Amino acid sequence: MNMNYKIIVLAKQVPDTRNVGKDAMKADGTVNRAALSAIFNPEDLNALEQALRIKEKNPGSTVYMLTMGPGRAADIIREGLFRGADGGYLLTDRAFAGADTLATSYALAMAIRKIGHFDLIIGGRQAIDGDTAQVGPQVAEKLGLTQITYAEEIKSIENGRITVTRHIPGGVETVEGPLPIVVTVNGSAASCRPRNAKMVMKYKHARTVTEKQQGNLDYTDLYATHDYLNLEEWSVADVKGDLAQCGLAGSPTKVKSIQNIVFQTKESKTISDSNKDIEGLIVELLANHTIG
Amino acid sequence: MNNLFVYCEIEDGIIADVSLELLTKGRSLANELKCQLEAVIIGTSLKEVEKQVLPYGVDKLHIFDAPGLYPYTSLPHTSILVKLFKEEQPQIALMGATVIGRDLGPRVSSALTSGLTADCTSLEIGDYEEKKDNKIYKNLLYQIRPAFGGNIVATIVNPDHRPQMATVREGVMKKQIINTEYKGKVVRHEVKDFVTDADFVVKVIERHVEKSKNNLKGSPIIISGGYGVGSKDNFKLLFDLAKVINAEVGASRAAVDAGYADHDRQIGQTGVTVRPKLYIACGISGQIQHIAGMQESAIIISINNDPNAPINAIADYVINGTVEQVIPKMIKYYKQNSK
Numbered sequence: 180m181n182m183n184y185k186i187i188v189l190a191k192q193v194p195d196t197r198n199v200g201k202d203a204m205k206a207d208g209t210v211n212r213a214a215l216s217a218i219f220n221p222e223d224l225n226a227l228e229q230a231l232r233i234k235e236k237n238p239g240s241t242v243y244m245l246t247m248g249p250g251r252a253a254d255i256i257r258e259g260l261f262r263g264a265d266g267g268y269l270l271t272d273r274a275f276a277g278a279d280t281l282a283t284s285y286a287l288a289m290a291i292r293k294i295g296h297f298d299l300i301i302g303g304r305q306a307i308d309g310d311t312a313q314v315g316p317q318v319a320e321k322l323g324l325t326q327i328t329y330a331e332e333i334k335s336i337e338n339g340r341i342t343v344t345r346h347i348p349g350g351v352e353t354v355e356g357p358l359p360i361v362v363t364v365n366g367s368a369a370s371c372r373p374r375n376a377k378m379v380m381k382y383k384h385a386r387t388v389t390e391k392q393q394g395n396l397d398y399t400d401l402y403a404t405h406d407y408l409n410l411e412e413w414s415v416a417d418v419k420g421d422l423a424q425c426g427l428a429g430s431p432t433k434v435k436s437i438q439n440i441v442f443q444t445k446e447s448k449t450i451s452d453s454n455k456d457i458e459g460l461i462v463e464l465l466a467n468h469t470i471g
Numbered sequence: 472m473n474n475l476f477v478y479c480e481i482e483d484g485i486i487a488d489v490s491l492e493l494l495t496k497g498r499s500l501a502n503e504l505k506c507q508l509e510a511v512i513i514g515t516s517l518k519e520v521e522k523q524v525l526p527y528g529v530d531k532l533h534i535f536d537a538p539g540l541y542p543y544t545s546l547p548h549t550s551i552l553v554k555l556f557k558e559e560q561p562q563i564a565l566m567g568a569t570v571i572g573r574d575l576g577p578r579v580s581s582a583l584t585s586g587l588t589a590d591c592t593s594l595e596i597g598d599y600e601e602k603k604d605n606k607i608y609k610n611l612l613y614q615i616r617p618a619f620g621g622n623i624v625a626t627i628v629n630p631d632h633r634p635q636m637a638t639v640r641e642g643v644m645k646k647q648i649i650n651t652e653y654k655g656k657v658v659r660h661e662v663k664d665f666v667t668d669a670d671f672v673v674k675v676i677e678r679h680v681e682k683s684k685n686n687l688k689g690s691p692i693i694i695s696g697g698y699g700v701g702s703k704d705n706f707k708l709l710f711d712l713a714k715v716i717n718a719e720v721g722a723s724r725a726a727v728d729a730g731y732a733d734h735d736r737q738i739g740q741t742g743v744t745v746r747p748k749l750y751i752a753c754g755i756s757g758q759i760q761h762i763a764g765m766q767e768s769a770i771i772i773s774i775n776n777d778p779n780a781p782i783n784a785i786a787d788y789v790i791n792g793t794v795e796q797v798i799p800k801m802i803k804y805y806k807q808n809s810k
Contacts, residue, residue, distance in 0.1 A: 437626075
């Protein structure tokens, strides 16, 4: 028997730290965020794919995106919609700024409480701007749920249980847990399907309240008649957040200092690939017992 | 009270290397802080584990031994650490930045509302000035980690919350026994006082673990290839040389991504950290993420046909040439000159 599942996908907009150019670092050693393009965190796309597969196998299931960030992070919700999600929520407020993983998890957990009913919360294992892998487990703890991290594939979801294969050192492990649950997905899991052209047509004008206020108003009627184009935008107050637990104030960890990476350079000896040079090097390495 | 705690991972009855590395580091930090080093082992049918950890200078070992605690699942281990830490009030708690440590650490830190810094590569003790309130904090744990995809290094502190928690990368710290006869106290806890039946909701149905096929961490000589090796065929040359000089073969992320080498051979920030006696970098340009994983090698040879490859700056010897040209010659002259 098929069941309907309500799935929330945690996704983050991140600077593309994997393609860092020369201008990405300022002279003082800090990151020049403006020089990096903002992308959908790669492992969150793997998580979205797992969610969409459950939706396909269980008609009537829904997939909602939840993201926290500045106004432009609404792109993450649209990207989700273009690939098959049903809706999304943007958590945005100045009071969220400077959050470490604990304050981030608190905010996300409060938003999930506001969303209400759900069966599965799924996100990438970690985001490429922090590489901490902490937010998934911390959201789970805040909601009093258990977790399965490092997931490769959701094998099945039925009778209130979920079966997941996960990556462990030197192998794989299959585990089974109860719903509702938090799952985080590895980058080695199946890639996310591309955008669906029909969905792009349907959702290309989807906007948050703030975006509608900033944009041109030609489409005002559209939002009144097509409610699915209105993206939810929530502040700290909307999710009944305690300011003391949000953003910088709610973050136990503080950044003391940031440094450029400087490697100890050595005085190196350069040789050619001639027989004589290479034999000389090998003889030297043998003589000082580095090899042999 | 207010001691330094290390959570020790165990697989097949053997304490993980990363945990022993942390005990070694923990011992020296505890000396600096004039506090005790305590270790925690959670598992099933634990035999003679104290012999494995006490020689690292552990003053007190907490053992939790009961069915269902191995293989690891999140909730029972979390419940144990949370209750133990509430009772013992550690000032610092460390664990490996492994699949287990990165699953457990955040959960424990969330339950205790303490901070946690992931994937540290260095730990130090020092003071911190909160400029806003003009307040000085003495003897905090500096949690030092690469950030922003490895492009910068950040020092994180945890001024007001305890324990100061950090996960630490495998292989970045040395492990060293301080005294094989070290006298530490062993406490076997009553597990049912720490966990409830509800903690055992996740079941491990199946588990396949194979011993690592390579010995990158332990090999005194590593020959490592990058994208510049050019092809999987050329990569075989590295294995040929490795066989002759008794070395292990590693790879950069670019080489792994290109399919030249298996993922478990990757050296660098995402991958293994190594410090061999000799590191031969073949066709590796030297992204900082790679250098971070091998810079402590005693001698570095770079084989590269680009004289401006960044890795050359940290190399002791730079051979200007291609892998196809240079490696067969190295094999030939090694055979001719050895013995």
